[in-house]
Amino acid sequence: MEMRSRLLTGQWFSHLPASFQDSLLAAARERRLTAGQRLFQRGDAPCGLYAVLEGAVRIGAVSEQGKEALLSLVEAPHWFGEICLFDGQPRTHDAYAVGPCTLLNIPQAALLQLLDEQPVYWRHLALLMTHKLRLTFINLEQLSLLPAPARLAHRLLMIAEGYGELDPPRRVLQLPQEQLASMLSLSRQTTNQILKDLKEQGIIGLGYGEIEILDMQKLRATCQI
Numbered sequence: 208m209e210m211r212s213r214l215l216t217g218q219w220f221s222h223l224p225a226s227f228q229d230s231l232l233a234a235a236r237e238r239r240l241t242a243g244q245r246l247f248q249r250g251d252a253p254c255g256l257y258a259v260l261e262g263a264v265r266i267g268a269v270s271e272q273g274k275e276a277l278l279s280l281v282e283a284p285h286w287f288g289e290i291c292l293f294d295g296q297p298r299t300h301d302a303y304a305v306g307p308c309t310l311l312n313i314p315q316a317a318l319l320q321l322l323d324e325q326p327v328y329w330r331h332l333a334l335l336m337t338h339k340l341r342l343t344f345i346n347l348e349q350l351s352l353l354p355a356p357a358r359l360a361h362r363l364l365m366i367a368e369g370y371g372e373l374d375p376p377r378r379v380l381q382l383p384q385e386q387l388a389s390m391l392s393l394s395r396q397t398t399n400q401i402l403k404d405l406k407e408q409g410i411i412g413l414g415y416g417e418i419e420i421l422d423m424q425k426l427r428a429t430c431q432i
Contacts, residue, residue, distance in 0.1 A: 210237075210311065213260055217284035217372040219335050220258070227328050231256075234317040240304035251298040253291035255315040256332075259283045262308030263381065267389075268300050277389035280305065280382065285372055289336050292318065342370055350392065356401050358391055360429035363411070367420055380418045387418075405429070 211232060214220040220228065240246060240262075247254060249268060257264075259281055266287070267277040278300060281287050290299060292315070322328055342365070349358050367376035388398035402418070405411045410426050412419035420426055 210260065214258060214284050214311075217258075217286070217369070218374065219286055219331075219338070219372065220284065223331055227325075227331060230321050230325070230328075231313055231318075234313050234321065235311045236314065238310045238312050240308040240310065242304060242306045242308075244304045244308075246302040246304065246310070247298045248301045249298055253295060253298070253315045254312070255288060255318055256286060256292065256313040257288045258286045258311040260309040260311055263305040264308060264310070265303045265305050265386075266300050275389060276392075277386055279370075279390070280366065280386065282366075282369065282381075285369060286335060289332050291315070292322075292332060293336065338371060355391070355393055355397055356404070357430050359387070359393070359398065359401050360405070360426050362387070362391055363418065363420065364423075364426060364430065367423075376420075376423070378420050378423075380420070381416060382418050383416045 211228070214228075220231075223231075237260075246257070246264060260283055262283075264281040264287070265277060266279040266281060267275055269275050281302075287302075291297070322332075349361060353361070363380065364376070365371075366380055366382065367378070368374070369376070384398055384402060385395055387402075388395045391398065402411065402413060405426070406413055408425065410420070410422045410429065412421055
């Protein structure tokens with residue numbers, strides 16, 4: 208019941224039919240990761256669908272030169288890993304636990320069997336994937352059109368809102384500045400300066416490894432600059 212209650216705080220799971228919720232939980236396995244432990248890496252075989260119950264997972268990739276691109280920081284109650292369900296292809300990115308992490312895993316074979324028996328459920332997984340695709344297009348547009356301060360403010364709002372999963376949004380984000388810089392393809396120095404400017408305006412507060420949103424309305428206004 209505690210696990211279900213936590214997942215119901217997310218928009219996607221809470222809008223599923225109760226029968227689909229029950230089936231997912233019946234097939235689920237709990238998995239715990241230590242800080243820095245790898246969940247999967249690019250090229251791995253599909254291993255099913257995941258939900259974050261506690262902690263956070265870093266999704267990204269590393270180039271041949273060792274440079275890391277951080278695409279997303281996945282926190283509770285976010286679901287991820289659905290792309291491989293549709294095409295059966297290998298994992299597209301790496302996934303590592305940021306700190307101690309508890310996940311829920313629906314194995315690939317069990318989920319495909321469920322979907323064969325109840326093909327109507329495919330639509331709900333498609334909605335999960337298209338929501339992320341929509342966010343990807345928005346981020347690409349902002350990368351091309353918006354100045355760095357507006358992009359940073361928008362990303363803080365997206366993380367606070369759990370990329371559309373949380374309502375109301377979180378006020379305190381466990382997010383080191385170097386990770387935020389990597390997500391936005393900005394230098395650490397540029398990111399640090401923008402955060403300092405937002406702090407001086409009373410929009411955010413800065414702590415060790417965290418950012419507190421003090422004025423959500425002003426932060427939204429910054430996105431429009």
